[in-house]
Amino acid sequence: MSSASANETQPLLEGERSTSPLPPSRTSTLLFEPEAGPASAVGSGEPLALGLLLKSLLVDSIPVTLSYVLQNSIQTVSVLVVGRLGPHELSVAAFSFMLATIGEIVSRWCVALGGTTALDTLGSQAYTGGDPKSLSVHFQRCLILLWLLFIPVGFLWANLEPILLFLGQQPDLSRDVQRFMSMLLLGAPGYIGFESLKKYLQCQGIMRASTIVLILISPINLILNVFFVHYTPLGLLGSPAAISVTLTLCFLFLGIFAYFSPAHRANNTWVTANITTVLNARSCIQFLSLAIPGILMVGTEWAAFEIVALAAGHLGPLPLAAQSVIMTADQVLNNIPFGIGVAASTRVGSLIGGRHAQGAKQASHASALLSSIIGLLIMIVLLACRNVFGYVFSEDEEVIRRVSKVMPLVASFQIWDCLAGSCGGVLRGLGRQHLGAMFNLIAYYVLALPMGIALAFLPQMQLGLQGLWIGQVVALTIIALGEYAFIWLAIDWEREVQLCIEQNEAEAKRLRVHD
Incomplete structure (x- = not known):
């Protein structure tokens, strides 16, 4: 920590020279010079300018969001390529990807995206408030534990057909979805590794690395999809094969980028820890206490959308096709609030780790x-x-008309989705993933899903797909307003700083990591 007094703490614009002993990338992550004083001291810090915070959050969120959009385009490209084979293939591909976001029980996406939220908390706070090298140990622990968590997920993916039949799905769809997702298993380790390594770099303020890698990989993904689907006997299965290769390449390319990155080397965060240190029981319990609620936080939301997809399947092939179009588009759009949430969690976690309680509070509101x-x-x-959106994914006029009818609800959904995304990021930066999971469980499963299903299927209602989406809009409204109210009214920011100091000191003792 700096030896400057709290009174001398000033906002630091990105690119300005800092007198702090921290590397420039670390001070730019903080936006202020870290506060000094004894290790147990808590400082509120000087207020940060709203314009500065908005600018820094926007600057950080753009490459992060672009990274997630490009990452999601990997599967979107697959849906577009496979969709040209016919309506059944389109439904199989889109349905499979929606199943791939159902939650910790049947999804690598949630294990990766949800599990790595523990790094949002532990990594960002350790980087600015503890021994920076402990960040690399958190990353190694994350990688091993999430790979282990995925083992039961992989087993279920490989045996998904009877589950789908039990849920009432068509036999041919159930068979092809299991084949599709079994092939998709091959890319799971690479995807988890890519997400973990990406968070490790983002905690250091290195936001653009994954974006650069994905820009390089995206054309390779398109070529692989077209080749495997249309020019090999794989056909439909060529899509998950191409994605598995693509995701493995993403992990390898990002690892090479990190190894040669001057910014990463300057931060001096890497240490190769022995397995006993990485799998320290208390540290693993601490990580899992954040990772599992993080998986639930991400998984409960996406599982709710999967339930909507299953319900849409009972409305008939045209509503299912329209839902597939909407969900494929929404999964791309969802990366925007998720990217803002990552920027918010990194910012809030870094400010808490740097003992800037007032700055963390302001960052949450910004x-x-x-x-x-x-x-x-x-x-x-x-x-x-809304009237032309469906043409991007389908040439069927009836599918396009149904997409147009539901689009106003999907559009209004975006405001609350973005607000919930940023508030969820703040909660992850504070280590409150369990609260996000609780809000999702209540809003979706107690209130919104029963309402949406009733509106869609009850004889006196029969609103179909529109009824299902009314429930989704209600859920996100409750989540967004509830989480923001909690952050505004219930968080003691100076207490959060003190908890962070105690946590970092305990972790340093356990890890015994030295420069």
Whole structure:
């Protein structure tokens, strides 16, 4: 920590020279010079300018969001390529990817995206408030534990057909979805590794690395999809084969980038820890106490959308095709609030780790404001394009008409999705993943899903796909307003700083990591 006094702490614009002993990338992550004093001291810090916070969050969120959009485009490209084979193949591909986001029980996506949220908390706080080399140990622990968590997931993916039949899905769809997802298993280790390594770099303020890698990989993914699907006997199965290769390449390319990155070397965060240190029982319990609620936080939301997809399947092939189009698009759009949430969690975690309670509080409000503005802009664009949006994914006029009818609800959904994304990021930065999971469980499973299913299927209602989406809009409204109210009214920011100091000191003792 710096030996400057708390009174001398000033906001630091990205690119300015810092007198702090921390590397420049670490001070730019903080946006202020870390506070000094005894290790147990808690400082509120000087207030940070709203404009500076908004700018820094936007600058951080753009490459992160672009990274997630490009990452999601890997499967979107597959849906587009496979969709040209016919309506059945389109439904299989889109349905399989929606199943791939159902939650910790049947999904590598949630194990990776949800499990790595523990690094949002532990990594960002350790990087600015503890021994920076402990960040690399957190990363290694994350990688091993999430690979282990995925083993039962892989078993279920390989035996998914009887589960889908039990849930009432068509036999041919159930068979092909199991074949599709069994092939997709091959890319799971690479995907988990890529997500973990990406978070490790983001905790250091290295936001653009994954974006650069994905820009390089995206054309390779398109070529692989076209080749495997249309020019090999694999056909439909060529899509998951191409994705598995692509995700493995993403992990390898990002690892090479990190190894040769001057910024990563300057941060001096890497240490190769022995397996006993990495799998220290208390540290693993601490990690899992954040990772498992993080998986639930991500998984409960996406599982709710999967339930909507299953319900849409009972409405008939055309509503299912329309839902597949909407969900494929929404999975891309969802990366925008998720990217803002990552920027918010890194910012809040770094400020808490740097003992800047007031700055962390301001960053939480700034991220909510930024996400609401972006959500409003997305809503306006979707409403303007609602009558032609379906043509991107399908040439069937009836599918396009049904997409157009539901699009106003999907558009209004975006404001609350963006606000919930930023608030979820703040909760992850504070290590409160369990609260996000609780809000999701209540909003979706107690209130919104029963309401949506009733509106869709009850004889006196029969709103079909529109009824299902009304429930989704209600859920996100409750989650967004509930999480923001909690952050605004219930968080003791100076207490959060003190808890972080105690946690970092305990971890340093356990790890015994030295420069």
